[in-house]
Amino acid sequence: xxxxxxxxxxxxxxxxxxxxxxxxxxxAGLFTARGYNIESLTVTDITEDEAxxxxxxxxxxxxxxxxxxxxxxxxxxxxxxxxxxxxxxPHVERELALVKVAGTGxxxxxxxxxxxxxRARVVDATIASxxxxxxxxxxxxxxxxxxxxxxxxxxxxxxxxxAISRGREPA
Amino acid sequence: MTEKSGADILIEALTDLxxxxxxxxxxxxxxxxxxxLFKQERIRHILVRHxxxxxxxxxxYARSTGKPGVVLVTSGPGATNAVTGITDALLDSIPMVVIxxxxxxxxxxxxxxxxxxxxxxxxxxxKHNYLVKDPAKLADTVREAFYIATSGRxxxxxxxxxxxxxxxxxxxxxxxPIQHKTYRPQTEPDPALIEQVVDMLAAAxxxxxYTGGGIINSGPEASxxxxxxxxxxxxxxxxxxxxxxxxxxxxxQWLGMLGMHGTYEANWxxxxxxxxxxxxSRFDDRxxxxxxxxxxxxxxxxxxxxxxxxxxxxxxxxxxxxxxGSALRAMVSLWKTRGHPKPDLSEWWRRIEGWRAAxxxxxEDRGEVIMPQRAIRALYEATKHRQPIITTEVxxxxxxxxxxxxxxxxxxxxxxxxxxxxxxxxxAAIGAQLGNPDALVIDIAGEASIQMNIQELATAAQYRLxxxxxxxxxxxxxxxxxxxELTYQSRYSQSYSESLPDFVMLAxxxxxxxxxxxxxxxxxxxxxxxxxxxxxxxVDCRVAKLANCFPMIPSGAAHTDMILQANEVSGxxxxxxxxxx
Numbered sequence: 034x035x036x037x038x039x040x041x042x043x044x045x046x047x048x049x050x051x052x053x054x055x056x057x058x059x060x061a062g063l064f065t066a067r068g069y070n071i072e073s074l075t076v077t078d079i080t081e082d083e084a085x086x087x088x089x090x091x092x093x094x095x096x097x098x099x100x101x102x103x104x105x106x107x108x109x110x111x112x113x114x115x116x117x118x119x120x121x122x123p124h125v126e127r128e129l130a131l132v133k134v135a136g137t138g139x140x141x142x143x144x145x146x147x148x149x150x151x152r153a154r155v156v157d158a159t160i161a162s163x164x165x166x167x168x169x170x171x172x173x174x175x176x177x178x179x180x181x182x183x184x185x186x187x188x189x190x191x192x193x194x195x196a197i198s199r200g201r202e203p204a
Numbered sequence: 205m206t207e208k209s210g211a212d213i214l215i216e217a218l219t220d221l222x223x224x225x226x227x228x229x230x231x232x233x234x235x236x237x238x239x240x241l242f243k244q245e246r247i248r249h250i251l252v253r254h255x256x257x258x259x260x261x262x263x264x265y266a267r268s269t270g271k272p273g274v275v276l277v278t279s280g281p282g283a284t285n286a287v288t289g290i291t292d293a294l295l296d297s298i299p300m301v302v303i304x305x306x307x308x309x310x311x312x313x314x315x316x317x318x319x320x321x322x323x324x325x326x327x328x329x330x331k332h333n334y335l336v337k338d339p340a341k342l343a344d345t346v347r348e349a350f351y352i353a354t355s356g357r358x359x360x361x362x363x364x365x366x367x368x369x370x371x372x373x374x375x376x377x378x379x380x381p382i383q384h385k386t387y388r389p390q391t392e393p394d395p396a397l398i399e400q401v402v403d404m405l406a407a408a409x410x411x412x413x414y415t416g417g418g419i420i421n422s423g424p425e426a427s428x429x430x431x432x433x434x435x436x437x438x439x440x441x442x443x444x445x446x447x448x449x450x451x452x453x454x455x456x457q458w459l460g461m462l463g464m465h466g467t468y469e470a471n472w473x474x475x476x477x478x479x480x481x482x483x484x485s486r487f488d489d490r491x492x493x494x495x496x497x498x499x500x501x502x503x504x505x506x507x508x509x510x511x512x513x514x515x516x517x518x519x520x521x522x523x524x525x526x527x528x529g530s531a532l533r534a535m536v537s538l539w540k541t542r543g544h545p546k547p548d549l550s551e552w553w554r555r556i557e558g559w560r561a562a563x564x565x566x567x568e569d570r571g572e573v574i575m576p577q578r579a580i581r582a583l584y585e586a587t588k589h590r591q592p593i594i595t596t597e598v599x600x601x602x603x604x605x606x607x608x609x610x611x612x613x614x615x616x617x618x619x620x621x622x623x624x625x626x627x628x629x630x631x632a633a634i635g636a637q638l639g640n641p642d643a644l645v646i647d648i649a650g651e652a653s654i655q656m657n658i659q660e661l662a663t664a665a666q667y668r669l670x671x672x673x674x675x676x677x678x679x680x681x682x683x684x685x686x687x688x689e690l691t692y693q694s695r696y697s698q699s700y701s702e703s704l705p706d707f708v709m710l711a712x713x714x715x716x717x718x719x720x721x722x723x724x725x726x727x728x729x730x731x732x733x734x735x736x737x738x739x740x741x742x743v744d745c746r747v748a749k750l751a752n753c754f755p756m757i758p759s760g761a762a763h764t765d766m767i768l769q770a771n772e773v774s775g776x777x778x779x780x781x782x783x784x785x
Contacts, residue, residue: 034779034780034783050386051385054335055323055324055327055335058324058327059327059328062327063328066328097515097519101512104511104512104514104516107511107512108510108511110331110352110384110386110387111386112386113385113386
């Protein structure tokens with residue numbers, strides 16, 4: 034006998050929560066306990082009094098499981114609202130990465146040139162290294178990191194995806 | 205305003221909330237609370253012998269009275285021992301508040317003596333939980349915890365209180381109206397959806413009402429409304445294990461329980477129905493069997509208070525998010541307002557009577573050997589006029605009790621359904637007896653399960669609770685043995701109950717009356733002796749050793765693949781079937 038896998042679709046969720054201790058563990062734990070998958074998760078408070086946080090979760094699941102994920106999240110006591118941005122339609126997804134590259138000579142020049150193409154900013158420089166700040170969709174950052182590998186990539190720090198709906202109204 | 209200690213604030217808040225009984229066990233991290241309990245007389249503390257039993261006793265109290273069960277245990281092992289009962293309450297939607305002591309705030313995270321990360325451990329087996337770090341917030345936290353435990357879909361809530369917070373002082377604030385920031389359970393149904401379900405019910409040719417524990421949780425009125433709806437529509441009713449008693453077992457529309465050990469007529473009716481209305485039930489795997497063969501001809505309506513229950517296992521055509529009682533009330537009222545005539549279901553009932561004729565719960569007595577089914581029926585016949593509260597452990601005896609004991613009213617049947625916790629029955633009976641001092645409370649047990657919380661014999665003795673335990677002793681973990689017989693060619697791996705105690709002497713050692721019975725001709729007399737004694741009694745009823753619980757739908761099989769008798773059983777299942785629970 035072999036274990037069967039379902040086909041999955043990628044969704045980005047915005048989860049508005051009360052900023053109480055343990056809320057992140059509660060949400061992360063719900064995903065592991067019910068066998069859901071987290072591709073990316075970002076969280077920070079979004080109100081002046083730090084009372085409410087916005088969590089952006091990228092997950093992949095079948096349509097049926099997706100519906101369950103949303104219902105299970107909404108069931109948690111400190112959760113205000115869950116929005117499936119992917120199902121909602123047009124929305125903006127961005128990620129920020131800090132990319133450290135070391136090298137000299139042609140590699141250094143090539144790194145700078147590529148950074149310009151990708152609109153990455155230099156936020157730290159030494160004689161033998163750069164740190165680039167690059168924002169964009171995950172694909173763009175993946176590509177940039179891939180290119181930097183050729184010219185002396187040292188390490189990468191990425192924020193994970195934040196997302197918001199397009200247009201005038203809140204999601 | 206004079207300030208009070210956190211411990212006094214806790215007691216004051218519990219008293220204001222109407223708490224009468226707390227099940228608990230003291231320890232270092234709750235000494236201030238126990239001292240506060242000592243100095244008051246309004247809350248009665250019941251000392252159990254193990255914290256797991258405190259949680260099951262609270263569940264038994266809650267299920268039989270409709271009030272929340274309250275538990276008080278110490279930090280570390282006190283809290284971890286309570287985890288099984290907390291999880292049990294989560295799966296069966298039992299309102300429960302568990303107060304755990306914690307090491308002083310300054311010691312949290314230092315691996316202090318009897319420290320455990322209680323909020324971490326219980327985060328996913330509670331409906332919600334709290335760590336209270338400020339005595340000024342304690343009273344409101346307790347009130348919020350009760351509100352969350354008892355409203356919406358009920359469940360367990362843990363409040364972890366560090367020892368220094370129990371000692372530190374603050375002003376006691378009176379309760380204001382509870383308005384939670386985020387938690388807003390939906391209890392009233394959308395009237396447009398009620399219109400739709402009533403249309404569907406009026407038009408259905410082969411309807412089935414599939415009811416569950418949600419009706420019991422909604423309160424006794426929901427069961428009355430179900431009876432009214434059934435009288436108006438004539439629709440047949442089946443129920444989950446948790447929903448027994450909502451419709452009287454003597455009602456002509458009652459089909460019996462459905463699912464793995466459900467009746468032939470209930471499962472066939474589900475399979476052939478053109479409309480299934482699920483009320484407060486959740487399409488559990490024990491109920492549905494093989495999903496792609498579940499109720500293939502039926503449109504499905506799901507009335508549930510928890511949106512996450514809808515479309516979880518089975519896709520439904522019409523979800524209605526509401527309290528079971530509110531939805532039933534709306535349906536009954538709309539049916540009457542519209543003046544619907546009672547639908548003609550005679551053709552449907554004719555088919556159901558055909559399935560009933562199979563007499564799927566029938567069994568044959570074997571001379572002087574007591575068949576377990578016979579023992580349950582004898583118990584039922586001798587006690588039904590007293591409307592007893594029945595608790596069970598988990599296993600064959602539990603299923604036989606569900607099949608052969610007739611429940612006429614809600615809140616009389618207390619069993620561990622979702623989690624399937626052996627050791628539930630005795631402490632639950634203790635809790636039920638405390639909440640219903642004049643009721644006859646019987647734990648129908650197995651000889652294996654009863655040993656999981658056997659220490660609670662002492663609790664019943666201490667509080668002079670006239671609880672009865674009726675053990676169906678077949679010297680096996682019967683359900684394990686049955687599965688081994690059906691799926692592993694009778695390789696009885698570790699399922700024999702070796703080195704059993706002498707249950708009669710054990711009962712007597714705890715101050716109980718003990719009775720042994722092993723002949724059919726003595727059965728009725730023994731039951732009468734048990735009932736005649738006004739204190740706690742344990743009956744060791746020796747039953748047929750290798751009896752199997754039928755009907756049975758094997759794991760992963762369709763409702764129509766029911767096994768009715770032992771001779772239909774094959775010896776070994778394939779890997780796909782073995783992998784299912």
